[in-house]
Every structure is written in structure tokens, then in C-alpha cells.
Amino acid sequence: MSDRDDSVETIQRELTAFARRSRAAAARMHPELSLVSFALLAHLEDQRGCRATDLADRFLLNKSTVSRQVADLERLGLVERRPDPHDQRARILHLTARGAAALTQVSGHRRAAFRERLADWDEADLARFAAYLLRYNTSWPSADGSSRV
Amino acid sequence: MSDRDDSVETIQRELTAFARRSRAAAARMHPELSLVSFALLAHLEDQRGCRATDLADRFLLNKSTVSRQVADLERLGLVERRPDPHDQRARILHLTARGAAALTQVSGHRRAAFRERLADWDEADLARFAAYLLRYNTSWPSADGSSRV
DNA sequence: TTAATCTAGTTGTACTCTACAGCTAGATAG
DNA sequence: CTATCTAGCTGTAGAGTACAACTAGATTAA
Structure with missing residues (x-):
């Protein structure tokens, strides 16, 4: 059981770092x-x-935060807001x-x-590491629209 | 080569998330x-x-940031500063x-x-995941006192 | 020894990210 | 039609951070 705890401890420490x-x-x-x-x-x-609310849900941010972030991005010309034909309150x-270009560049x-x-990881290790991260993140308790805190 | 790129992409995306x-x-x-x-x-x-400067180096923070953080922690009674016998400028x-108790509790x-x-990971996967994270973090380009940006 | 330089840390200032509360305007339920 | 709900914005406040300027002690060079 101690090996297991050691591993958990390491995972915690390294993810935190x-x-x-x-x-x-x-x-x-x-x-x-x-x-x-x-x-x-x-x-x-x-x-x-998508709508601003969707972003807030997705990223666990307050809607005011998203509103300001999006306003900045719009000011920078990276994002535009179009009225939602199905709901006059909302903007898509x-x-x-x-914006796409900036995203591509930063990406x-x-x-x-x-x-x-x-670079020096072999392919099998990369694939396994990726799979582990996916698995770990998928179990995130309050993201992806499910249980909010 | 595409599998490899996929894995790298996934690792990037999931670590970022x-x-x-x-x-x-x-x-x-x-x-x-x-x-x-x-x-x-x-x-x-x-x-x-350790000294405040060590923390700044370690965590890639400006020394003013560390100074304020430490001042807060001292105000909260979690940290104390003692003169460094070898250098009158520094405080250890x-x-x-x-502080130890708070750390223990939060930990x-x-x-x-x-x-x-x-909880539902088996021990071998945990150990491998931990090892991958360690390996990844160890190669961090500008932490742990080596090349600063 | 003395002056120049370097180093550890603090303070002034400013900017970003974030949350919470309160608001407006449109949507939906009774 | 009124009451309530929802999408989003704005006022305000606080944390975290950086940069620049400063103080005081340490180190190096003349």
C-alpha cells in the first residue's frame, strides 16, 4: 500500500509543480x-x-470574468459577437x-x-503518458459542465 | 510520425487543461x-x-512578489524570519x-x-504515471536553478 | 583603506485576473 | 400579464504579479 501512496504523492507533487x-x-x-x-x-x-455562459461553465470562471476576457479579445479583434437568432439575450x-491566426501561431x-x-521520449511512452493524462483529466470532478462546486 | 504528434498534442492539451x-x-x-x-x-x-531569493529562483517569481507573499505568511504566523549568521543582509x-500544521492540513x-x-487506478499505472510526470518535469527548461529565461 | 560594484530584500506603482453583487433586457412559466 | 428565470454587463474589491527605484550590507579593485 505504501508504493501506491508514494505514487499518488509523486503525481500530486509533480502535477502541482x-x-x-x-x-x-x-x-x-x-x-x-x-x-x-x-x-x-x-x-x-x-x-x-459558443456563448459566453458556455465558456464560464467550461472553464469554471465567473461570467463577469468571461465577459471581460471576451471584451478584451474583441477589442483585440480576435473574437466577434453575433446575435443568437434563437435568443435575443445571447450572443454567439x-x-x-x-483570432484564428493568433491561435494558430500561439499553438x-x-x-x-x-x-x-x-523529443527524446519513445513513441510508446508518449502514447501511454497521453493516455494517462486523458484518463486523469476526464475524471475531473467539476469540469465539462457536470457538477459545479 | 503522426501517432507521435497526436500524443504530443494530447499531452499538451491535457497538461494545459x-x-x-x-x-x-x-x-x-x-x-x-x-x-x-x-x-x-x-x-x-x-x-x-531558505532565503527569499532562493524561493524566487525556484518558483520563477520576482523577488518583490516573494517578499510580499512571505510578509503575508509571516503576518499569518506561518513563517518566521531569522537573521542569516553568514550574511547580515539576508534572512532565513x-x-x-x-505553518507546519497548516501545511500538513492542506497537504x-x-x-x-x-x-x-x-482510486480506481491500478498500482502499475500509478507508478508509470508518476514516473512520466517526474521525467517530464525534470526536463523543465528553466526551473530548479538552471537556465533562467 | 576607500571607492565602486554587487546582492538581499522592501516599497511604490500599476496591471491582470478573478469573484461577488447588483443591474438590464430579453425569455419563459403561472 | 405578471413573476420568475437567464444571458450578459458594470461597479467594486482583492489577490498575484512585475518592474523600477531604493536601502543596507557584502565584495572587489585601486
Whole structure:
């Protein structure tokens, strides 16, 4: 049972260390787009547009936070708001061409950094690591629209 | 080569998602101690005391940030500053008894949360996941005192 | 020894991210 | 039609962070 606890302890410690470093690293890598902005843009691309509320749910952010983030992104010309034909209160957010380009560029930087970090891993290890992370994140208690805290 | 890229992409996406959620989750789990404060205390325990500059280096934070964080922790009675006998400019930071207790408590919460998340993993997978994370973090380009950005 | 430089830490200032509360306007249920 | 609900925005406040300027002690060079 102690091996198991050791592993859990290591996983906790290393994931925490990673989380702690991420923001600073992301800020250094692309000062123009925070981790959250990046995630918002990525989700918009992924979903081909969605409402601000969806983003708030998805990312566990207050709707006021999303409102301001989106306003910034709109000011930067990366996102545009179109009225929702089915609900006059809502606006559907879409990536603009510039937004898509910015996302692509930042994604490229990130991907390059990760690829470099993982350059000397063999393929089987990569696949297993990816699978573990997926499995871990899938069990996230309060994301992806289910139980909110 | 495409499998490899897929894996890298997944690792990037899932680690990013994890990092994004961590702060909010940590704030919900123990509002009294931010992720950074927790990390600072943990490092102090680990090292049995160190200087503020060491913390700044370690965590890629500006020394002013560390100064304020430590001042807060001292105000909360979790940390104390003792003069460094070898350098009158420096102060060695130490956990107080209360600091150690707070750390233990928060660690316990975190550990419990992680243990629950990982409850249905078998031991071999846990060990491998832990090893992968360690390997990944060890190659972190600018932590642990080596190349700064 | 003395002056120049370096280092540890603090403080002033400013910006970003975030939450909560309260608001508006449109939507839906009774 | 009124009451309630929902999507989003704004006022306000607080935490975390960085950068620049500063103080005080340490180190190096002349």
C-alpha cells in the first residue's frame, strides 16, 4: 500500500509543480495571450462558436470574468459577437480570421516547446503518458459542465 | 510520425487543461492558502528553511512578489524570519509550528483529493504515471536553478 | 583603506485576473 | 400579464504579479 501512496504523492507533487510553473512559462512564451485567453480561443475554434455562459461553465470562471476576457479579445479583434437568432439575450462568440491566426501561431509555439521537451521520449511512452493524462483529466470532478462546486 | 504528434498534442492539451483548472480548484479546496503560498511553505519544509531569493529562483517569481507573499505568511504566523549568521543582509525563512500544521492540513486535503481521483487506478499505472510526470518535469527548461529565461 | 560594484530584500506603482453583487433586457412559466 | 428565470454587463474589491527605484550590507579593485 505504501508504493501506491508514494505514487499518488509523486503525481500530486509533480502535477502541482507543473501547474505552478505554467502561468509564468506561458506568459514568457507568448505575453500577448494568457493561458485563459488561449483556452477560450481554442474552445471557440473547437466548438466553432459558443456563448459566453458556455465558456464560464467550461472553464469554471465567473461570467463577469468571461465577459471581460471576451471584451478584451474583441477589442483585440480576435473574437466577434453575433446575435443568437434563437435568443435575443445571447450572443454567439466566433473567432475572427485574426483570432484564428493568433491561435494558430500561439499553438505552434506551444506545440514546438512541447515537442522539444518530449523529443527524446519513445513513441510508446508518449502514447501511454497521453493516455494517462486523458484518463486523469476526464475524471475531473467539476469540469465539462457536470457538477459545479 | 503522426501517432507521435497526436500524443504530443494530447499531452499538451491535457497538461494545459490541468494547469488552467488548478488554481480555481486549489482556491476552492483551501481558500486560506494559494497554490503559490502552499508551494512556498512546502519548499520551506523540504529545505528546512531558505532565503527569499532562493524561493524566487525556484518558483520563477520576482523577488518583490516573494517578499510580499512571505510578509503575508509571516503576518499569518506561518513563517518566521531569522537573521542569516553568514550574511547580515539576508534572512532565513523558517516554518513556524503553525505553518507546519497548516501545511500538513492542506497537504492532507490535497492528498485526499488526489487519492480519490486515482482510486480506481491500478498500482502499475500509478507508478508509470508518476514516473512520466517526474521525467517530464525534470526536463523543465528553466526551473530548479538552471537556465533562467 | 576607500571607492565602486554587487546582492538581499522592501516599497511604490500599476496591471491582470478573478469573484461577488447588483443591474438590464430579453425569455419563459403561472 | 405578471413573476420568475437567464444571458450578459458594470461597479467594486482583492489577490498575484512585475518592474523600477531604493536601502543596507557584502565584495572587489585601486
